[in-house]
Amino acid sequence: MKIIMCVKSVKSDLVYQDNSRYDESVINPYDLFALKEVLSLKNNIECDITCISMGAMTNEEILIKCLAMGVDNGILLSDAAFSGADTIATTYVLSEAIKKIESYKLIVCGDQSIDGETGQVVYGLAERLHIPCISKVNKIVEIKENSIVLEAFYDNYINTIEVKMPALISFCDFTTVRENIGLLSIKKAKRKGITIWKSEDIGVDKNRSGSNGSKTKVLKINDDFIKKGDVIFVEGTYEDKANVIHNIITRKNIGEML
Amino acid sequence: MSKNEIWIICDKNNDCSNMQINKLVGKADLLAKDGNFIVTVICIGNFIEEQLQKLFEYGADKVIVCKSEKILTETGFCNILKEIIKEKKPKMIMFPASNFGKAIAAFISTKFEAGLTADCIDIGLDKENRFVFREQLLILQLLLRLCVLIQKLKCVLLKIMFLT
Numbered sequence: 001m002k003i004i005m006c007v008k009s010v011k012s013d014l015v016y017q018d019n020s021r022y023d024e025s026v027i028n029p030y031d032l033f034a035l036k037e038v039l040s041l042k043n044n045i046e047c048d049i050t051c052i053s054m055g056a057m058t059n060e061e062i063l064i065k066c067l068a069m070g071v072d073n074g075i076l077l078s079d080a081a082f083s084g085a086d087t088i089a090t091t092y093v094l095s096e097a098i099k100k101i102e103s104y105k106l107i108v109c110g111d112q113s114i115d116g117e118t119g120q121v122v123y124g125l126a127e128r129l130h131i132p133c134i135s136k137v138n139k140i141v142e143i144k145e146n147s148i149v150l151e152a153f154y155d156n157y158i159n160t161i162e163v164k165m166p167a168l169i170s171f172c173d174f175t176t177v178r179e180n181i182g183l184l185s186i187k188k189a190k191r192k193g194i195t196i197w198k199s200e201d202i203g204v205d206k207n208r209s210g211s212n213g214s215k216t217k218v219l220k221i222n223d224d225f226i227k228k229g230d231v232i233f234v235e236g237t238y239e240d241k242a243n244v245i246h247n248i249i250t251r252k253n254i255g256e257m258l
Numbered sequence: 259m260s261k262n263e264i265w266i267i268c269d270k271n272n273d274c275s276n277m278q279i280n281k282l283v284g285k286a287d288l289l290a291k292d293g294n295f296i297v298t299v300i301c302i303g304n305f306i307e308e309q310l311q312k313l314f315e316y317g318a319d320k321v322i323v324c325k326s327e328k329i330l331t332e333t334g335f336c337n338i339l340k341e342i343i344k345e346k347k348p349k350m351i352m353f354p355a356s357n358f359g360k361a362i363a364a365f366i367s368t369k370f371e372a373g374l375t376a377d378c379i380d381i382g383l384d385k386e387n388r389f390v391f392r393e394q395l396l397i398l399q400l401l402l403r404l405c406v407l408i409q410k411l412k413c414v415l416l417k418i419m420f421l422t
Contacts, residue, residue: 088368
């Protein structure tokens with residue numbers, strides 16, 4: 001059974017407080033949870049897992065880590081034409097890449113990314129690939145010949161659903177617990193290497209991908225801290241302090257007093 | 259020329275006058291006054307007449323009701339919505355930021371290749387009468403986004419909890 005797993009790399013200081021111990025970028029915690037669930041499937045059934053990621057060339061190390069954890073193939077979609085993509089452009093590029101990988105049975109995603117927090121790439125991807133989409137999956141109960149049984153959260157209750165494959169599922173939870181990966185397996189994974197696909201390889205329309213294909217444009221990012229005043233330290237005798245407080249109460253200008 | 263429309267999609271199939279929808283209608287009404295739009299509420303499901311009447315009190319100009327006795331799945335809901343959108347071509351659509359609303363927004367925006375912003379906290383209009391959306395980012399930064407007017411239709415997902 002062929003499984004495709006979408007991963008995203010995020011900056012480690014968004015995930016871990018003490019980021020000096022970790023690399024600059026780590027796997028998105030939501031994706032890590034999904035990845036662990038998928039890897040645990042390997043104990044029961046025979047499956048071939050492909051990790052796919054879109055981003056800069058530095059994402060290579062993320063995919064190598066995935067390989068070391070037990071994934072079979074890693075594909076990196078990296079091109080200048082893919083950069084600056086919003087939800088619509090991302091789903092377009094991902095769907096074209098997935099169409100190139102044929103005969104997949106299951107696509108697995110995390111719930112959302114920790115830096116973008118839209119959580120809507122999943123639905124867009126399913127819409128483009130014309131396959132059913134089950135979001136907020138709690139666990140995979142059983143895998144049958146042509147269908148899969150899932151437990152999924154739906155507002156206040158849990159549904160048990162049977163879906164025909166191929167299907168797209170997204171897990172509901174996240175984890176920040178990192179797996180201990182042996183140096184030897186990282187070395188092996190590095191030797192194995194990952195596949196890099198440019199925009200020509202998957203035949204995407206450059207006008208529909210990246211910032212060209214994005215329907216939204218970031219105008220500016222600004223801090224929303226509105227500082228209304230400074231802290232005032234009042235020193236001196238009790239009388240001075242009492243005077244300041246008295247003036248605050250009687251609404252005189254504090255600046256004049258000091 | 260007919261006026262452009264702002265749509266609000268009701269995500270519940272039996273309750274169209276909850277706080278979320280009311281707030282969205284209120285916000286859309288403010289925008290409509292600035293930019294000369296019509297506020298339309300789309301309700302798919304089975305509703306009580308009184309509740310539908312209440313939407314007008316909050317500022318809706320038009321309410322479109324699609325009667326459906328059974329509870330719809332996401333796919334069914336989308337198919338109905340797609341047909342209405344094809345016919346009426348609204349300028350902007352707002353969804354409540356529930357799980358269901360988010361899913362519908364993503365499905366529909368992909369189908370029509372329209373811009374999508376998630377978890378909006380505010381909407382404004384710029385000089386050319388285009389929508390500017392604000393969304394909250396991690397680490398308390400605010401992101402201002404402008405939907406490019408390639409397609410007439412734009413989708414916005416509004417997290418109403420942040421909107422005052």
